[in-house]
Every structure is written in structure tokens, then in C-alpha cells.
Amino acid sequence: xxxxxxxxxxxxIFMLAGILGLVFLGLQVSGLTFSAPGDTFRLEANxxxxxxxKPRARVTMAGVTVGRVTEIELDTEWYDARVVLELDxxxxxxxxxxxxxxxxTAGLLGEQYIxxxxxxxxxxxxxxxxxxDTQSAVVLEELIQQFVSNMATN
Amino acid sequence: MIARLQQLGRRGCDGLETLxxxxxxxxxxxxxxxxxxxxxxxxxxxxxxxxxxxxIVLVSGLFIGMVLALQGYTILVDFGxxxxxxxxxxxxxxxxxxxxxxxxxxxxxAGSALTAEIGLMKATEQLTSMEMIGVDPLRRVVAPRLWxxxxxxxxxxxxxxxxxxxxGYLVGVEWLGVFDGSYWANMQASVDFLDDVVNGMVKSLVFxxxxxxxxxxxxxxxxxxxxxxxxxxxxxxxxxxxxxxGLDFVLTAMMFGGLS
Numbered sequence: 001x002x003x004x005x006x007x008x009x010x011x012x013i014f015m016l017a018g019i020l021g022l023v024f025l026g027l028q029v030s031g032l033t034f035s036a037p038g039d040t041f042r043l044e045a046n047x048x049x050x051x052x053x054k055p056r057a058r059v060t061m062a063g064v065t066v067g068r069v070t071e072i073e074l075d076t077e078w079y080d081a082r083v084v085l086e087l088d089x090x091x092x093x094x095x096x097x098x099x100x101x102x103x104x105t106a107g108l109l110g111e112q113y114i115x116x117x118x119x120x121x122x123x124x125x126x127x128x129x130x131x132x133d134t135q136s137a138v139v140l141e142e143l144i145q146q147f148v149s150n151m152a153t154n
Numbered sequence: 155m156i157a158r159l160q161q162l163g164r165r166g167c168d169g170l171e172t173l174x175x176x177x178x179x180x181x182x183x184x185x186x187x188x189x190x191x192x193x194x195x196x197x198x199x200x201x202x203x204x205x206x207x208x209x210i211v212l213v214s215g216l217f218i219g220m221v222l223a224l225q226g227y228t229i230l231v232d233f234g235x236x237x238x239x240x241x242x243x244x245x246x247x248x249x250x251x252x253x254x255x256x257x258x259x260x261x262x263x264a265g266s267a268l269t270a271e272i273g274l275m276k277a278t279e280q281l282t283s284m285e286m287i288g289v290d291p292l293r294r295v296v297a298p299r300l301w302x303x304x305x306x307x308x309x310x311x312x313x314x315x316x317x318x319x320x321x322g323y324l325v326g327v328e329w330l331g332v333f334d335g336s337y338w339a340n341m342q343a344s345v346d347f348l349d350d351v352v353n354g355m356v357k358s359l360v361f362x363x364x365x366x367x368x369x370x371x372x373x374x375x376x377x378x379x380x381x382x383x384x385x386x387x388x389x390x391x392x393x394x395x396x397x398x399x400g401l402d403f404v405l406t407a408m409m410f411g412g413l414s
Contacts (some may be wrong), residue, residue, distance in 0.1 A: 004194075008197060010201055011200045011205060013205075014200070014204050014309065018309030018310075018313060021309075021312035021313050021316040022351075025347075026351060028338065029244050029248070029319060029341055030341075030345040030351055031341075031343070
């Protein structure tokens with residue numbers, strides 16, 4: 001009977017350790033938080049070239065993450081890319097209408113994300129509006145081409 | 155020529171028959187835990203299959219995590235991207251290495267023992283005697299082992315991941331001098347709980363079912379001689395390893411290959 005007790009204890013500790021391990025993987029490794037996803041609102045932005053921007057990429061403002069990209073599709077009217085952004089609801093009615101969105105790269109080889117910078121228009125962007133002033137992703141080939149042609153003219 | 159064809163056909167029929175028997179066997183034996191006595195049998199098997207496998211799984215996890223960090227560091231430092239070490243260690247462990255390596259170790263440590271145990275019971279006619287006194291060996295012998303394996307391997311896989319990530323931390327941060335904050339922050343930024351941790355667990359559950367199923371079925375279905383037992387034990391390890399690696403490719407293609 002005593003042997004069975006220690007066995008039960010061993011199995012109990014084993015299972016508890018497994019569950020604690022899963023909690024560790026959730027909290028420490030994948031950075032899961034218990035806060036529910038807050039309210040969001042949608043903005044659209046058209047870019048001439050999105051580079052390698054992916055859905056779920058970050059949207060930042062002054063380096064702080066304020067939302068994410070939800071959709072990227074080809075706009076067949078203008079033949080550019082329409083990107084749908086989902087931003088924190090507290091920014092609704094706070095961003096001036098002439099704010100700009102640029103596609104930036106984190107580090108040399110890092111992922112691409114969208115950086116917003118504030119304009120000065122008194123009117124503000126609300127749900128479903130489009131950001132007019134955008135800056136496309138930097139494509140390395142174009143940069144090199146420009147550099148080479150500059151060299152040639154000099 | 156015709157004899158060859160006939161032989162091939164017989165092989166095919168035998169194979170299908172075995173597969174069918176294994177399926178019926180799984181269906182019959184998976185309903186056997188609820189009674190109080192069954193619970194105790196399950197606990198005993200959990201101890202044997204789970205707790206006693208802990209040492210080998212955790213030690214392997216620690217070393218695999220440390221090797222990953224060391225190898226990853228020497229590659230990443232060329233690109234000046236050694237901050238991404240945590241991300242690399244965590245993703246490769248959670249998505250691939252933990253489920254697969256833990257399942258392979260489990261097949262070698264616990265699966266072969268299950269086959270040999272059940273096989274010897276069959277060879278010494280304990281299973282037949284159980285049937286004679288009205289005890290269903292599927293419920294009494296096979297079901298607790300099946301369920302113990304099904305629960306134990308995912309827990310072992312979690313342990314493997316945790317210890318591996320800590321091992322990577324020890325080598326990467328404490329020894330090689332990657333900044334502590336970027337190790338965890340990069341990891342947290344890139345590891346998604348649903349996509350990575352839960353998918354790894356799903357893989358592990360599938361492997362647990364398959365490995366334990368193969369082990370107990372090989373034990374139950376073997377030819378009851380000493381040679382038969384040794385062959386069945388070998389088959390358990392070989393089949394389990396092959397099936398785990400093959401299924402891993404299929405599952406990875408479904409989860410991360412963009413097929414869904």
C-alpha cells in the first residue's frame with residue numbers, strides 16, 4: 001500500500017510538472033497574455049508596392065505597436081496594393097486625415113512593418129477611411145538600379 | 155510468374171487483415187478505464203511509462219537545447235543576428251524536435267517494454283487464463299497501457315521543450331553572452347501559442363496514440379515464442395520510428411505548409 005502511495009505521488013508530480021510546463025510555454029515562451037483583444041477599428045491604405053509585407057505584420061507609431069495588418073490585396077482599379085489595417089479603438093478620431101503610412105524594415109534582414117506618422121489636419125480618420133499619403137516598401141533592386149544610373153551620369 | 159503474383163496478393167491481403175485487426179483491437183481496448191480498479195491500473199502504467207521515462211527525455215531535451223543554441227549561435231553571429239537565438243531555439247523545439255525526438259525516445263524506452271511485457275504474458279498464457287476466469291485482457295491489460303501512453307507522451311513532450319529552451323538559455327545567454335532580454339523578447343515576439351505550442355501538442359498527441367497503439371498491438375499479436383517476442387519488440391521500435399517520421403512530414407505540411 002505504501003509503495004502504491006509513493007507511485008501515486010510520483011504520477012501526480014509528473015502530471016503537475018507537465019501542466020506547469022505548458023503554462024511556462026504559454027506565458028514565458030509565447031508571451032501569451034490574459035488581456036482580451038481590445039476593440040479595434042479599420043483603416044485602409046493603398047501602396048504602390050508592399051514588398052514582402054505579410055498579413056499579421058505590426059503597425060507602429062513612434063515605435064509603439066498600435067495594431068496589425070489584416071488583409072493585403074490587389075486593387076484592380078488602380079493596380080496597386082490595398083492594405084487593411086486594424087488599429088486600437090482608442091486611436092479612432094485621434095489621427096489627423098493627412099497622417100502618413102510607410103512600409104519599414106526591422107533591421108537589415110528583419111520583417112517588414114508599417115510605421116504611421118501624424119499629420120496636422122484638424123479633421124481625423126475614422127472607421128473605414130483611407131490613408132492617402134503612403135510610402136512604399138524599399139525594393140533593393142530599384143535602389144541598386146538608381147545607384148548605378150547615378151554613377152553612370154556622374 | 156503467376157505464383158509471384160499470388161504471393162504478392164497474399165502479402166497484401168495479410169497486411170490489410172493485420173491493419174483491420176489492429177483497428178478493431180484499438181476500438182475494443184480504448185474503452186476500459188472508468189472503473190475504480192481500472193484507474194489504479196492506469197496509474198501504475200503512468201508511473202512506468204511516464205515517470206520512469208522522465209529522466210531520459212529530460213536529459214536528451216537539455217542536450218538538444220544546448221546543441222541547438224551552440225550551432226545556432228555560430229551561424230547567426232555571422233549575420234549579426236545572434237539576438238534571434240531564442241526564437242530559433244524555441245521554434246525548432248516546439249514545432250519539430252520535441253514531438254519527434256520525444257516520440258522516438260518514448261518508442262525505444264516505453265514502447266519496446268510494453269511489447270515485451272504483453273508478449274511474455276501471451277507466451278506464458280496469462281492472457282488466456284484471464285479469459286478463462288472471465289477477465290477481459292483487453293480491458294485489464296491493454297487499455298490502461300494505451301491510455302497511459304496517450305497521456306504520458308504529450309506531458310513528456312512539454313518537459314522536453316521546457317528543458318530544451320532552458321538549456322538553450324544556459325548556453326546562449328550564460329555562456330556565449332547573448333543579451334538576456336533579447337533572448338526572451340525575440341522568442342515571445344515570434345512564438346504564437348496557437349500556431350506553435352498547440353500545434354506541437356497536437357503532433358505529440360497523434361504520435362502518442364500511434365506509438366502506444368503499435369507497441370501494445372505488436373505485443374498482443376505476436377507469435378508466442380521467445381523468437382516471436384524479440385521480433386515483435388524490434389518491429390515496435392522500427393515501425394514506430396518510421397510512422398512517427400512519416401506522419402511528422404504529413405502533419406507539418408498540414409500545419410505549416412500552407413495547405414490548409
